Amino acid sequence: HTSWFLSGKCTVYKLFGLCMVLVLVSLLWLQLSCSGEMSGGALHDGRLAPQQPPPPCPADTQASALDDPSWGPHKLALIIPFRERFEELLVFVPFMHAYLSKKRIRHKIFVINQVDHYRFNRASLINVGYMESGNDTDYLAMHDVDLLPLNEALDYGFPEDGPFHVASPELHPLYHYKTYVGGILLLTKKHYHMCNGMSNRFWGWGREDDEFYRRLRKAELQLFRPSGITTGYKTFRHIHDPAWRKRDQKRVAAQKQEQFKVDPDGGLTNLRYQVESRQDLTISGAPCTVINTKLDCDQSETPWCLLA
Numbered sequence: 001h002t003s004w005f006l007s008g009k010c011t012v013y014k015l016f017g018l019c020m021v022l023v024l025v026s027l028l029w030l031q032l033s034c035s036g037e038m039s040g041g042a043l044h045d046g047r048l049a050p051q052q053p054p055p056p057c058p059a060d061t062q063a064s065a066l067d068d069p070s071w072g073p074h075k076l077a078l079i080i081p082f083r084e085r086f087e088e089l090l091v092f093v094p095f096m097h098a099y100l101s102k103k104r105i106r107h108k109i110f111v112i113n114q115v116d117h118y119r120f121n122r123a124s125l126i127n128v129g130y131m132e133s134g135n136d137t138d139y140l141a142m143h144d145v146d147l148l149p150l151n152e153a154l155d156y157g158f159p160e161d162g163p164f165h166v167a168s169p170e171l172h173p174l175y176h177y178k179t180y181v182g183g184i185l186l187l188t189k190k191h192y193h194m195c196n197g198m199s200n201r202f203w204g205w206g207r208e209d210d211e212f213y214r215r216l217r218k219a220e221l222q223l224f225r226p227s228g229i230t231t232g233y234k235t236f237r238h239i240h241d242p243a244w245r246k247r248d249q250k251r252v253a254a255q256k257q258e259q260f261k262v263d264p265d266g267g268l269t270n271l272r273y274q275v276e277s278r279q280d281l282t283i284s285g286a287p288c289t290v291i292n293t294k295l296d297c298d299q300s301e302t303p304w305c306l307l308a
Contacts, residue, residue, distance in 0.1 A: 068104075070104055071104045071105075071106050072104070072105075072106065072157070072158070074106065074138050074139060074157070074158040075106040075107065075108065075136055075137045075138060075139075076100070076105055076106065076107040076108070076137060076139055076140070076141055076156065076158075076186075077107075077108055077110060077129065077130075077133035077134075077137035077139070077140040077141070078096060078100070078107055078108065078109045078110065078140075078141045078143055079110050079112060079125075079126055079129030079130070079133065079140055079141060079142055079143060080092070080109070080110065080111045080112065080129075080143055080144075080145045081112055081114075081120075081122040081123075081125035081126055081129070081142075081144075081145075082111050082112060082113045082114070082125070082145060083113065083114045083120050085145050085146070088145045088146050088239050088240065089111065089145055089283070090283060090284075091148070091239060092145050092146075092148065092239075093109055093111075093283040093284075093286045093288050094283055094284040094285065094286040095148055096109065096143075096148075096286075097109065097286035097287070097288075098286070099149060099152075100156060102152070103152065103156060105156050105157065108133070108134075108136075108137060108287075108289065109286070109287070109288040109289065110129050110132065110133055110288070110289050110291060111288055111289065111290045111291065112125040112126070112128050112129045112132075112291050112293055113290055113291065113292050113293060114293055114294075114295060115276055115292045115293060115294055116293075116294040116295050116296075117306075118203060118295055118297050118305045118306060119203040119204045119304070119305055119306065119307065120203070120204065120205065121200065121202060121203050121295055121305070122202070122205075122208055123197075123198035123199055123200060123202050123208035123211075123212070124198070124200045124271060124273065124295050125293065125295075126142050126197070126198055127197040127198055127200065127267065127268055127271045128271070128273050128275075128291065128293050128295075129291075130189065130192055130197060130268070131268070131271070132275065132278075132291055137189070138158070138188065138189055139158050139159060139186060139187060139188045139189060140186070140187060140189060140192060141156065141166075141184060141185070141186050142184070142185045142186075142187075143183075143184050144167075144182070144183050144184065146238060146239045146240035147167060147172075147183050147184060147236050147237075147238060147239075148236060148237040148238075148239060149166065149184070149235070149236055150231070150234065150235060150236060150237055151229055151231045151235045153226075153228070153229060154166055154226060154229065154235070155226060156186065158188070159186045159187060159188060159191075159224065160188065161222065161224065162191065162221050162222040162223060162224055163181075163185060163186065163187045163191060163216060163221055163222075163223050163224065164185070164186040164187075164223075164224045164225070165180075165181050165183075165184070165185050165186075165223060165224070165225045166183070166184035166185065166186060166226065167182070167183030167184040167185075167236060168180075168225035168226055170225070170229075170232070171226065171229060171231070171232065171233065171235040171236065172233070172236065173233045173234075173236055173237075173238045174238065179210065179213050180209070180210075180213075181209050181210075181212060181213045181216070181223065182209035183236075185209075191219070191221055193268065194219045194221065195212070195215040195216060195218075195219050195221070195267070196215070196266075196267030196268050196269055197267040197268035197271070198211070198212050198215070198267060199211050199212070199215075199263035199266050199267060200263075200266050200267065200270060200271055200272075200302075201263050201266060201301075201302050203297070203302060203304055203305040204304070211263060215267075272295070272296035272298075273293055273294060273295050273296060274293070274294045274296070275291055275292070275293055276292040276293065276294055277291075277292045278290070278291050278292070279292075
């Protein structure tokens with residue numbers, strides 16, 4: 001009887017001890033669960049590390065600008081006439097997005113990409129950019145993809161009084177004649193429409209901006225340029241390398257004479273094009289809209305849109 005009593009007593013103690021262990025394990029599990037240490041974290045040094053919440057998304061500059069009155073009421077459509085200049089584009093878009101954001105310029109970057117088989121037509125692509133830039137922008141920048149502004153004092157604001165030539169002859173690294181209006185030119189959409197846009201007759205590189213200068217004069221628009229800029233020809237960085245990317249400067253047949261004439265009727269009113277696709281992209285975090293465009297050419301009017 002004594003041995004039975006002792007074995008029964010041991011069994012009770014064992015059961016009691018087992019219950020205490022289970023209680024302690026349960027309490028420990030509850031404590032760890034409440035503190036978050038049992039949530040599926042990564043294993044470090046043999047232990048479960050607490051799972052960290054995802055980092056907050058960085059605030060979108062353009063979105064935050066919508067509620068900030070210091071950015072002003074206007075929005076710039078930055079229009080890049082484009083074909084096969086991808087190395088420059090990868091530099092240009094993030095650079096200009098950061099530059100304009102720092103200056104608190106509301107903006108949207110449009111890359112008007114010519115995808116047809118005709119010669120490059122910068123003026124027609126700018127016309128397309130004007131037509132496709134939407135009602136939420138009220139002024140535009142005709143902007144070469146290979147020209148980067150280095151001086152933060154340059155004005156990219158709304159050119160209410162008249163067209164503003166940012167890349168003036170006194171500052172552009174290459175072109176210095178007084179009627180030059182290429183490189184970077186700002187206009188309100190109203191003023192661009194008053195000029196009927198740019199002529200569509202300029203296939204190949206050059207001369208379209210010289211003809212546009214005459215349109216500005218005809219529309220009696222006063223041209224403004226930067227003042228107080230002391231950086232001279234170092235105001236911009238030119239990233240085009242002519243040694244390995246030749247420009248199409250050929251003049252074919254009647255084009256040799258036509259390139260110096262004013263186009264009295266052409267522009268927005270006779271622009272013919274087709275949008276193949278429209279894509280919103282980001283390049284190194286900078287947003288832009290690529291509009292793949294097919295231009296149309298009336299070869300009876302401008303047979304030089306094709307090279308023989």
